[in-house]
Amino acid sequence: MGAPGAYAGELPVVFVTLRDGATADPGALLDHVRARLDEGPARPRRVEVLDDMPMTHVGKIFKPELRARAAQHVVSEILAQAGCPAEPSARVTRGGGIELHLQGAAIPDAVLALLRPLPVTLHLGGS
Numbered sequence: 436m437g438a439p440g441a442y443a444g445e446l447p448v449v450f451v452t453l454r455d456g457a458t459a460d461p462g463a464l465l466d467h468v469r470a471r472l473d474e475g476p477a478r479p480r481r482v483e484v485l486d487d488m489p490m491t492h493v494g495k496i497f498k499p500e501l502r503a504r505a506a507q508h509v510v511s512e513i514l515a516q517a518g519c520p521a522e523p524s525a526r527v528t529r530g531g532g533i534e535l536h537l538q539g540a541a542i543p544d545a546v547l548a549l550l551r552p553l554p555v556t557l558h559l560g561g562s
Contacts, residue, residue: 437502437505438480438481438502438505438506438508438509439502439505439506439509439533439553439554439555440509440553444554445554446480446509447476447477447478447479447480448479448480448481448482448483448501448505448508449464449465449468449479449481449482449483450482450483450485450488450501450504451464451482451483451484451485452484452485452486452487452488453484459484461481461482461483461484462482464482464484465479465481465482468482481508483504483505483508489501499527499531499533500527502527502533503525503526503527503533504525506525506533506535506553506555507523507524507525507535509553510523510525510535510537510550510553510555511523513546513549513550514537514546517543517545517546517549519542519543519546520539521537521538521539521542522537522538522539523535523536523537523538524536524538525555528556532555532556533554533555533556534555534556534557534558535555535556535557535558536558537557537558537559537560538560542559
């Protein structure tokens with residue numbers, strides 16, 4: 436699955452669910468996968484362990500929901516690195532796009548400049 440990236444458009448992310456009773460360290464899973472991929476751009480940037488995979492009503496993995504989770508994580512990291520206390524929330528639009536709503540403190544122009552290149556729709560102030 437892809438997380439939005441300003442330069443490449445998407446960055447690889449792995450979403451996994453575990454069998455009942457199983458445990459796993461996301462960092463160890465990431466190391467395991469990255470060590471087996473020769474192509475640098477294909478190496479995932481992170482692994483997220485989910486309790487349940489989002490599914491469609493016909494039983495397929497609902498990929499837009501995973502993209503929204505990945506986008507929310509990317510924006511949260513950008514905000515945290517900038518020291519901005521805004522809280523992002525993501526939702527999938529009818530067309531399968533991603534809307535990110537930023538609530539909380541005012542977003543400085545320098546932080547907005549980092550967010551604008553991402554392939555998501557931004558809404559400020561929880562609108």
